[in-house]
Amino acid sequence: MKPIAAVLLAGLLVWGVVALGAGPLPAELSPLKPMWDFTGAASAWRSSNSRLLRTEEGLTVAPMANAAVISIGQMDHDPAAFERMHLRVKVGDATQGRVGLVLSGHDGSSRVLVPFDVPGGGTFNDVEVSLPIPPRADLRVVEVVLVPSLAVQPAVVASIGFEPSGPWWVTAVKELWSRLPGETTALSGFSMHTLPPPVINGRSVWIVLMPIVLVAGVLAQLVRGNSGIRSIVRRCAWATAVAVWGVGFLFLFYHQIIALGVDVRRFGDRNRAEAYHLIDGVPLWEDMGEVTRLLPSGSAVEFKARHGEDPVVSVFWKGRAAYYLYPVLVRDTAPVRVLYFGGPHPPCTQVASEDTVLQDAARYCLFRVGT
Amino acid sequence: MTIGWGALGVASIWAVGFVAAPILRHLNGPQRVGFAYGLGLVWISTMMGAAGLAGLPLTPAAGIAVILGPAAGWWLARAWRGRLPGAPRTGLGEMVVVRDPLWWGGATVLALLWLIVTGRAVLKPIQFWDAWATYAFKAKVIFLEAAIPSPALFGWGGSPNYPDYPLGISLQEVWVSWFVGSWDDVAVKLLFPGYLLSLLYLAYGSLREQWEARPAMLGTLFVAGLPLVLQHGHDGYTNLPLAYFVFGGAIALTRYARSGDRRDLVLAALFGAGLVWTRVDGVVFVACNALLLLVLAARRSPVLITKGWVDVSIYLAPPLLVWGAWSLVKLHFGISSTFQPDGSSVVPLFDRWLRIAAVFFRSFFLDGNWLILWALFALAVIHRWREVVSPQSLFLFWPVIFYLGGIAFLFATTDLFRFLEDGTVVHRLILHVAPLAALWVVQVLGRWVSERTSAEGSRPEMAVGRGT
Numbered sequence: 024m025k026p027i028a029a030v031l032l033a034g035l036l037v038w039g040v041v042a043l044g045a046g047p048l049p050a051e052l053s054p055l056k057p058m059w060d061f062t063g064a065a066s067a068w069r070s071s072n073s074r075l076l077r078t079e080e081g082l083t084v085a086p087m088a089n090a091a092v093i094s095i096g097q098m099d100h101d102p103a104a105f106e107r108m109h110l111r112v113k114v115g116d117a118t119q120g121r122v123g124l125v126l127s128g129h130d131g132s133s134r135v136l137v138p139f140d141v142p143g144g145g146t147f148n149d150v151e152v153s154l155p156i157p158p159r160a161d162l163r164v165v166e167v168v169l170v171p172s173l174a175v176q177p178a179v180v181a182s183i184g185f186e187p188s189g190p191w192w193v194t195a196v197k198e199l200w201s202r203l204p205g206e207t208t209a210l211s212g213f214s215m216h217t218l219p220p221p222v223i224n225g226r227s228v229w230i231v232l233m234p235i236v237l238v239a240g241v242l243a244q245l246v247r248g249n250s251g252i253r254s255i256v257r258r259c260a261w262a263t264a265v266a267v268w269g270v271g272f273l274f275l276f277y278h279q280i281i282a283l284g285v286d287v288r289r290f291g292d293r294n295r296a297e298a299y300h301l302i303d304g305v306p307l308w309e310d311m312g313e314v315t316r317l318l319p320s321g322s323a324v325e326f327k328a329r330h331g332e333d334p335v336v337s338v339f340w341k342g343r344a345a346y347y348l349y350p351v352l353v354r355d356t357a358p359v360r361v362l363y364f365g366g367p368h369p370p371c372t373q374v375a376s377e378d379t380v381l382q383d384a385a386r387y388c389l390f391r392v393g394t
Numbered sequence: 395m396t397i398g399w400g401a402l403g404v405a406s407i408w409a410v411g412f413v414a415a416p417i418l419r420h421l422n423g424p425q426r427v428g429f430a431y432g433l434g435l436v437w438i439s440t441m442m443g444a445a446g447l448a449g450l451p452l453t454p455a456a457g458i459a460v461i462l463g464p465a466a467g468w469w470l471a472r473a474w475r476g477r478l479p480g481a482p483r484t485g486l487g488e489m490v491v492v493r494d495p496l497w498w499g500g501a502t503v504l505a506l507l508w509l510i511v512t513g514r515a516v517l518k519p520i521q522f523w524d525a526w527a528t529y530a531f532k533a534k535v536i537f538l539e540a541a542i543p544s545p546a547l548f549g550w551g552g553s554p555n556y557p558d559y560p561l562g563i564s565l566q567e568v569w570v571s572w573f574v575g576s577w578d579d580v581a582v583k584l585l586f587p588g589y590l591l592s593l594l595y596l597a598y599g600s601l602r603e604q605w606e607a608r609p610a611m612l613g614t615l616f617v618a619g620l621p622l623v624l625q626h627g628h629d630g631y632t633n634l635p636l637a638y639f640v641f642g643g644a645i646a647l648t649r650y651a652r653s654g655d656r657r658d659l660v661l662a663a664l665f666g667a668g669l670v671w672t673r674v675d676g677v678v679f680v681a682c683n684a685l686l687l688l689v690l691a692a693r694r695s696p697v698l699i700t701k702g703w704v705d706v707s708i709y710l711a712p713p714l715l716v717w718g719a720w721s722l723v724k725l726h727f728g729i730s731s732t733f734q735p736d737g738s739s740v741v742p743l744f745d746r747w748l749r750i751a752a753v754f755f756r757s758f759f760l761d762g763n764w765l766i767l768w769a770l771f772a773l774a775v776i777h778r779w780r781e782v783v784s785p786q787s788l789f790l791f792w793p794v795i796f797y798l799g800g801i802a803f804l805f806a807t808t809d810l811f812r813f814l815e816d817g818t819v820v821h822r823l824i825l826h827v828a829p830l831a832a833l834w835v836v837q838v839l840g841r842w843v844s845e846r847t848s849a850e851g852s853r854p855e856m857a858v859g860r861g862t
Contacts, residue, residue: 036759039759043755208625213817215525215625215629216819218621219762220762229759236766236770237773268619272619278621279510282510283510286513291517295519295580302518350538
């Protein structure tokens, strides 16, 4: 009974690992094979001149007036991952498209723009494009731009993926050895919730290693008896499981060292004010320290963030401000208000003419509400 | 310099914990170190909480006196009567006489990992959301107010900062801040490498009690090889602290199940108080352990079920005291629980369970959090399923199952479901039982190896026999 149960369980787990792990990891977790599959999770791609609609087929791009341009926006990736593009796209009439990379280096930014042909016919086509990436160590990809159709017509993009050119095994070794998981451990705001796995072929390495462990474990249980060959098989099975754990532990150690290195580089020679500035993205700690000195302890203040349209940053700034300001209390309504811009801003008298300006600082305005 | 004072504050926690010598002296050295930290934290949190409730000022001078005073008084009284604990049964020195390069290699790796975690902790201020918004913010308020104000004060901008969450971690951060002399959210982070270190000492001590030094060290490496646990050692979330109290309580109860020594039961009870001080879901483990104590008594003999109720009463007393006091405080201030039943369905739809299963599966086997722990856990369950109700497994295995099943149920039936697929909660909840699961896997595999080597002819240097 036990051997059957072990085989069934291991089989179920292996099937689950392969089924759930078959899809590519999010692009930001894949060091050398970033891929965006628009048939699955929500897309982070944006467009300023077309309407985007996500369907089961993929991302429908509907141009408004001119050829639609879609972009992934801010990113920071190794350009070695972008030497080849695989695009799965559907358009009605045959046309050309464009793929572009915005690269950032020591001497500023540069662009790589490559055209490609898109067959028409209203069915999905796979397009492969080589991108000429300059071989410079200082370059990073900061944006990817795609024009799926130069002709003004709707297009449906099912997926877009990139990979290095060169032998698959070289790419695999580079992926496993990539610093990205360790850097993500240090830099990602999500890393206290979950950590990225080592990657191979754009997927979790555990899609390969976990079935090995499960099969080895089952073998070790199924092979009974103390005869020479059975004992050897059993020892080899457990040795395999131990070896896989050892490989995983080495990855763990490697990524922890990289995370430490990132933290040392970012924070090692910074004072407290600079450290908070790095975390918050703006000198919020310094600025709220000023506000605290201007107001009596225990008084209440409204805090309004002025950071464009990004509500996440606004909520973050407000929370951090409340933490820094205490014992001055942040409340929804108060006789004093902070308008925080995080940078240069119009004169405070112009921002809120009905309020009395208490402080017109470099990055914020402090008002007494009402005249 | 502030880091130095913060380190002194953290070290003092051990000093306070070692005062509980009568219930520690029967343990080996590493276990005493591992348990002392938790006992110190429970004492500090409870005394500060009690002082706050009684309206005493939570200032450094008054606070340290209230907390250290009884401890110092106990030491003086025992010394006066010449009844200070004698040489312990096994000392810390036993750890350094091991002449085994493999052991020292393992110890070096563990030390390096811990130093990396500690280094990352002290390089930067508290960084991650919950750590500052939910816990450090409250600690700063308590520190500056020198009192525990109305939890409603903890809300900012109109949105509550989870005022129903227990204040244990926040009070511990205040304790460290007292040594620093000002609010410093780098120094207070030193608490968390302390939790990690104590957990590793407990793992080693527990394994060393049963095995020789080398396999105990290898087993400790397995427990330490959990990436998300290490990550939590460097910032101020409550998940590692809860995992530590779960771990320590389970080890104490396992010792009690094997030996019947009531000191272990008292130790577990105090760690139960630590569970309740740390997180709301600590109550789940307390309830589970109480139930398992009854099961233990019933398994031994139905006649001994009365003894089981006595054991449960002893075990529940400290956590009920803490939980009861905190419940009264919340009632007084009108604070309700953060999570509410979903109400949409008493029996969740199948597709919801399927999504929960997929998320858990991905976390167990495909993400970067647990290495191969859960694969070995599954295999160990099949291989040694008869052991899961044995005294050596009862308190290590069932809390894992109970808790994972419980949180899956909560995901299905409460508004916790909205956090399922964004990944912000599920992995951290699994973290609460991951070290315990790892310890159980190590012990099961160790017993299997021992049986195999006995059957095939033993190799003395790898003996997984009873430790000295």
